[in-house]
Amino acid sequence: MRDIVRVRQMMGARLKELRLGAGLTGRELSARHGWQPSKISKLENGRQTPSEEDLRLWCEATGVPDEAADMIASLRSMQTLYSEWRRQLRHGTRARQQSWLEMEAETERFRVFEPCVVPGLLxxxxxxxxxxxxxxxxxxxxxxxxxxxxxxxxxxxxxYSPAKSFHFVVLEAALRLGMAPPDVMLGQLDRLTTLAMLPRVRLGIVPMRALLPHTPLTGFWIMDERAVVAETFSAELTLTLPEEVEQHARMFSWFARVACYGVEARKIIVRAMEDLAG
Known part of the structure; x- marks a missing residue:
């Protein structure tokens, strides 16, 4: 919640900067659009969340209409930044899986990083x-x-869709942690070797002994260039600011560079299977 307040305050400060740069008083700006003067103060001090239309009108009035697109992206990021799991899951797991299905249908390029679990699609x-x-x-x-x-x-x-591409990067730890009984893990690892052969699926395994480029804080999914989805124990974060997407894309590329692919990835999976089988 503090992140949302911080983003709203930063947006308010930017709105004030635009108004002052245009030489407008709060009363002048409010009069242009029939707003209450108090609305200007609330927006600029982060006490009220602007609508997309508010941002468009503000940017037009202050002579910087091109600023609206970035500010609207920030607004959408703020609105989707924090979604409580309890609210999302109140109708059970099927509804949550359905929302993922719809989001994935809109995505062509998937980049998925998971440090501890096998990704849901696999x-x-x-x-x-x-x-x-x-x-x-x-x-x-x-x-x-x-x-x-x-x-x-x-x-x-x-x-299996010819219009999609998938690049998964998984730490070897995800193959070895006790996330399921041994017989379930064996079946899961065997499944990975099969799916890795699909033409539009690229599976990278980061070996246990690899020198990691960064601390693997959490898993995340990059959906095209428009959004990143990451999970915590209490929430799911949907990040849409361009700089946030770029940062996660850069982190993904760092881990992808130290991952093994093809025959070498398969060897890592087979070794984990052999160790499970005892």
Missing amino acids: QTSEYARQRLSQSIAFYGIPDDVEDGIATRLRRQEIL
Whole structure:
């Protein structure tokens, strides 16, 4: 929530800067659009969130209409920055998986980094059951695990679309952590070797002994160039500011450079399978 307040305050400061740069008083600006004078003060001091139309009219009135696009992008980022898991999941896991399905349908290029888990688009049904069951237990939401699994598996049909491309980078730790019983993990690792052969799927595995380029704080999904989705225990962050997308893209490229692909990635997966099998 503090991040939202901070962004709103920064936006207000920029609005004030534009008004002063145009030589307008607050009363003059409010009179142009029939606004209450108090609205100017509230917007500039971050006590009120502007609408997209407010931003367009403000930028036009202050002689910088080209500023509107960036400010609207900031506004949208602020509006989607923080979404509580409890609110998102109140209808169970199927609804959340459905929203992912819709978002993925709009995306052509996927760049996915996961340090601890196998990405959802690559999961087997039994591995997905482990992940979704944990969410149901932790958040105390309706138990619709079978519906959630079915929707997650339906999401995977997108892997075969000729209009999409996928680049996954996963730490070897995700293959070895106890995220599921050994038999489930064996099936999941075998599935990875198969999916890695798909023509539009590129799977990179970062070896355990690789010198990491940065601390892997959390997993994240880059959807084209328009958004980054990252999860915490209490929220899902959707980041849309161009600089935020660029920073995550740069971080993804850093990890991608130290990942192994093709035959070498397969060797890492097979070794993890052999260790599981004992």
